Amino acid sequence: MTIRGHLKFRYRLMIWGVMMTPVLGLSWLYSSTPLNHSFRSASIAIVEIAVMLLFLATFRCPNCHKNLSTISRQVLFNPGFCNCPHCGINLEQTT
Ligand SMILES: [Zn+2]
Numbered sequence: 001m002t003i004r005g006h007l008k009f010r011y012r013l014m015i016w017g018v019m020m021t022p023v024l025g026l027s028w029l030y031s032s033t034p035l036n037h038s039f040r041s042a043s044i045a046i047v048e049i050a051v052m053l054l055f056l057a058t059f060r061c062p063n064c065h066k067n068l069s070t071i072s073r074q075v076l077f078n079p080g081f082c083n084c085p086h087c088g089i090n091l092e093q094t095t
Contacts, residue, residue, distance in 0.1 A: 014055035
């Protein structure tokens with residue numbers, strides 16, 4: 001798998017986490033636990049934010065381990081963006 005492919009896999013994993021958290025949370029939200037509704041809604045929102053922050057924190061170059069989250073859109077969707085800006089490794093190189 002290429003470095004870009006690996007980073008795209010992480011992105012898809014984050015999208016799945018963001019999409020599945022409310023789906024799984026809905027069953028908990030409407031279950032008959034004694035916790036109040038706003039607490040459960042806030043918990044689901046916190047998990048959503050945690051999934052996104054986890055993605056941002058782990059979106060790193062596998063070669064130099066520097067964070068690429070500020071340029072994640074270019075890395076993921078711009079095929080003309082070919083190199084890591086920190087170490088210069090080609091993103092189409094296999095890991
Ligand atoms: Zn790098």
